[in-house]
Amino acid sequence: MDLNEKTIAKEKIFNGRIIDLYVEDVELPNGKVSKREIIKHPGAVAVIAVTNENKIVMVRQYRKALEKAIVEIPAGKLEPGEEPLTTAKRELEEETGYECEEMKLLLSFYTSPGFADELVYLYVASGLTKKTEQQDLDEDEFVEIVEVSLEEAQKMIETQEIHDAKTAYAVLYLAMNAMKE
Amino acid sequence: MDLNEKTIAKEKIFNGRIIDLYVEDVELPNGKVSKREIIKHPGAVAVIAVTNENKIVMVRQYRKALEKAIVEIPAGKLEPGEEPLTTAKRELEEETGYECEEMKLLLSFYTSPGFADELVYLYVASGLTKKTEQQDLDEDEFVEIVEVSLEEAQKMIETQEIHDAKTAYAVLYLAMNAMKE
Secondary structure, eight states: OOOOEEEEEEEEEESSSSSSSEEEEOOOOOOOOOEEEEEEOOOOEEEEEOOSEEEEEEEEEEEETTEEEEEOEEEEEOTTOOOOHHHHHHHHHHOEEEEEEEEEEEEEEEEOTTOOOOOOEOOOOOEEEOOSSSSSOOTOOOOOEEEEHHHHHHHHTTSSOOBBHHHHHHHHHHHHHHHOO | OOOOEEEEEEEEEEEOOOOOEEEEEEOOOOOOOOEEEEOOOEEEEEEEEEESEEEEEEEEEETTTTTTTEEEEEEEEEOOOOOOOHHHHHHHHHOOOOEEEEEEEEEESSSSSBOOOOOEEEEEEEEEESOOOSSOTTTOOOOEEEEHHHHHHHHHHHHSOOOOOOHHHHHHHHHHHHHHH
């Protein structure tokens, strides 16, 4: 079955600092016409960083969209032309103060394919050393560091203290691989 | 540490069929001012449905934001005033033709807290019977059904044929609980 939706018309509604918004008229497989609301995002990285004491480094950060602070693994959007690996190292260091010996791409994933093209590259970082006790945050960024064991992180999924899909996915992926070993 | 960001001004940029877009001026914890681009979404459900033959029911669906079709668990946005459980039953039936005896809320998660408030309620459905060989899709919806075992689904995460965070999270959550039993 041909599932493709052909763009007939495309209107740019908003050109933002982080996201752009388009409304597209599309032709459906049955020939009918519909509208799609689409967010264009530059893509992002997320890092599951494991300390030498086997703790996962997370950050508690205010999310204006949710009007509250939540716990997530360190993450950040790609800058234009930047390699995801570079972004991953930068975000880890800025948000947590940790440098790492090894930073390895695990996988990538779409976060909200129904309305956004955001693709997140998930890295695992090990061989961590605190470069500085100070975080080196962007001037509009305020985060608290939270370090938990893999077991604690899994409990935080059950209690929904981890309420962010990328963080939960990363923790379960790590736990699943730990069980295979 | 007080992480809160206080709204100083709020502009509605777009009022869509599925999403709304706001730009907010916020006061940061250090007193400085920044801008936030925020997508308001009604929320959604996703259903991990397991057949009597222990297959997970997935759908392949064109996603205009990605300009391609991807494999996901059945999902759909909440209608105004609708209970998530009702949405979950409706979406499962419409997209796959399956009715279920049991539909249980597992957990919820935010998909893109950096720019969107979308919250997805994840249900697990069992006791499935095909109500009809025909799907009963919305007139702008075209999906193919894909049924795979839990093991196959885990392989599809490794090969990235499952490239959608909610689907991967749901599969790993199910796999983790299967291993505990």
